[in-house]
Amino acid sequence: MRSIDLNIAAWRKSSYSNSDGGQCVEVSDSFSDVVPVRDSKNPSGPALAFAVGGWSSFVSAVRDGELNA
Numbered sequence: 001m002r003s004i005d006l007n008i009a010a011w012r013k014s015s016y017s018n019s020d021g022g023q024c025v026e027v028s029d030s031f032s033d034v035v036p037v038r039d040s041k042n043p044s045g046p047a048l049a050f051a052v053g054g055w056s057s058f059v060s061a062v063r064d065g066e067l068n069a
Contacts, residue, residue: 004049006036013040027055 009028017024017040024040035055038047050058061067 004031004034004036006047009036011038011040011043 011026014025026040034049
């Protein structure tokens with residue numbers, strides 16, 4: 001496992017995040033091979049890093065409603 005320097009990451013809030021303080025997810029497009037994801041309410045907390053292909057598949061599944069309960 002390699003280390004990722006998140007200090008250079010430019011973060012953007014997900015369009016699925018809402019303004020009432022819940023479901024606040026930020027992602028970074030600053031890396032070519034991974035997509036870091038974090039809770040915007042805790043920006044200095046931990047982040048998860050997903051392979052670009054895995055993240056793309058996840059976003060597509062969300063858009064297509066495949067993950068609805």
